[in-house]
Amino acid sequence: MFSNIKNIIIFVVIGGILVFVYIYFFQGNPEEDNLIFSDPLVSGETGATDGASISVGRDFISLLLNIKSITLNDSIFTDPAFITLRDSSIILIQDGTEGRPNPFAPIGSEVTAPSAPTASFPAPGPLGGGVGGGVN
8 A cells, every 4th residue: 555655656746747847848938939029010010019119110210200301412513623533543454364264173173175166157148048058
């Protein structure tokens, strides 16, 4: 009888440990459920919103309105100092010794095989024929 009670206590303790492990490791914290945030102002959802998202939306709109009120002074383009500026850029011509065709290829692999000869066809004659073209 004593061993029967001992076995029941052992099973209850093991069951309690398993329940604790399941709750702690597999249930997760309720705070982790809200990792994905959907902003109703952006996604078009309707319903109750929290004050933080409304505050962020208002801040964003006020920032956009501040940017909209910025004006640029374009009088510099009519200034004589700007008008007298001249383009003095230099055109660089490559001389053909710039470097390897593929700088990331292993050294020695830039040797290329000779290209195969390409076939050339004579220009068509006055009536669209090839060599000796024309209708006899």
